[in-house]
Amino acid sequence: MYQEDYLFAKIGICADRHSWFGSPLPCEPEADEFVPVLTENGVSAAEMQGSEGRSRREDTSDLNPLGRFRQRRQMRKQQREFRRCRQEYMQKLQEYEEQRQELADSIQHLKDEVFSEVEQAGGMGDVRCVYEDSLRFLTEDAGEAAACWRQAWDIPEFGDYKKIRWIRPLLEEVHHSHFILLGAAEGIPEILERFARQMKSLKWYINEEDMSETVQDWVDDFYEEYGLAADLRELAGENALKRLKLKSEAPVCVMDFTKETKLFAGNLAEGSVWLDFCSMDEKAMRMTKQAPGIYYVSLKKHWSAKNKLKPVFPTGCTVSRFRLQACGTYVAPGTDSDAAP
Numbered sequence: 328m329y330q331e332d333y334l335f336a337k338i339g340i341c342a343d344r345h346s347w348f349g350s351p352l353p354c355e356p357e358a359d360e361f362v363p364v365l366t367e368n369g370v371s372a373a374e375m376q377g378s379e380g381r382s383r384r385e386d387t388s389d390l391n392p393l394g395r396f397r398q399r400r401q402m403r404k405q406q407r408e409f410r411r412c413r414q415e416y417m418q419k420l421q422e423y424e425e426q427r428q429e430l431a432d433s434i435q436h437l438k439d440e441v442f443s444e445v446e447q448a449g450g451m452g453d454v455r456c457v458y459e460d461s462l463r464f465l466t467e468d469a470g471e472a473a474a475c476w477r478q479a480w481d482i483p484e485f486g487d488y489k490k491i492r493w494i495r496p497l498l499e500e501v502h503h504s505h506f507i508l509l510g511a512a513e514g515i516p517e518i519l520e521r522f523a524r525q526m527k528s529l530k531w532y533i534n535e536e537d538m539s540e541t542v543q544d545w546v547d548d549f550y551e552e553y554g555l556a557a558d559l560r561e562l563a564g565e566n567a568l569k570r571l572k573l574k575s576e577a578p579v580c581v582m583d584f585t586k587e588t589k590l591f592a593g594n595l596a597e598g599s600v601w602l603d604f605c606s607m608d609e610k611a612m613r614m615t616k617q618a619p620g621i622y623y624v625s626l627k628k629h630w631s632a633k634n635k636l637k638p639v640f641p642t643g644c645t646v647s648r649f650r651l652q653a654c655g656t657y658v659a660p661g662t663d664s665d666a667a668p
Contacts, residue, residue, distance in 0.1 A: 332385060455483055505575065508533075516545055520549075525554040528555075595618060601624065
């Protein structure tokens with residue numbers, strides 16, 4: 328999908344922490360489950376802890392021939408059991424390695440297909456990847472899928488949310504005349520000047536480390552230019568944003584440039600707009616539960632709303648362990664030169 332000056336692709340991946348395209352992920356077998364530990368006498372360490380094992384640790388020089396024969400027979404029995412368990416473990420380990428390689432190959436196949444689709448669509452510039460919440464485990468959690476994904480999918484994650492280039496699409500959602508600004512960013516002066524003529528009030532909450540003479544001078548210039556006195560409030564302390572309880576009688580537009588996920592918005596008037604310029608997944612979920620009357624917008628949500636499609640597997644399509652057969656891997660039209668999955 329062409330979006331202004333970049334190409335945006337959506338990739339449907341049917342996976343979770345425990346499966347990949349409908350198949351369980353492989354689990355590496357643990358040797359202890361299959362192979363008993365043998366002592367010098369050929370007896371497992373577990374048996375040596377029992378009463379029978381204690382007798383074997385005693386001096387056996389006085390055993391009669393029948394006793395020594397029974398001991399050797401028991402040793403051979405334990406050794407046979409050891410070899411059987413060892414063989415079972417090696418077989419499980421080989422199956423695990425084969426399944427893991429098949430999983431890695433399927434991820435590489437997906438990457439190759441995505442790049443092929445993007446190239447045909449005229450993309451292939453500076454490619455970046457954006458993960459939806461359900462696929463975040465591929466970058467954070469341990470596990471076979473995450474390990475194979477990181478090895479094959481070497482596309483950097485998109486992180487330029489606060490640049491003015493990516494802020495502009497969200498500004499179309501601004502319809503109110505009262506504004507609350509949280510945090511600091513390079514493009515703030517340009518944003519505020521764009522809406523200066525419709526502003527009736529502006530509260531700006533900024534951390535003490537971001538407060539500077541430049542910020543104060545700009546606020547003074549803003550007043551002289553547009554006649555609006557911004558209410559500039561400096562926040563001190565590491566948890567100042569967490570303690571902040573925003574409140575409004577009329578609907579407001581909140582421009583949030585912070586990465587604080589525990590902001591309280593429950594006292595804002597219904598119909599307010601919250602623009603999250605950092606696109607924090609956790610913040611989005613919290614906002615939905617805490618303040619359902621507030622319209623939350625982020626770049627991730629903006630992208631996700633663009634003709635979102637889900638994989639539709641045709642009737643008769645079969646699934647191997649880790650690769651789709653007959654219908655191939657689903658790729659929605661379009662990944663991007665600045666954004667991706």
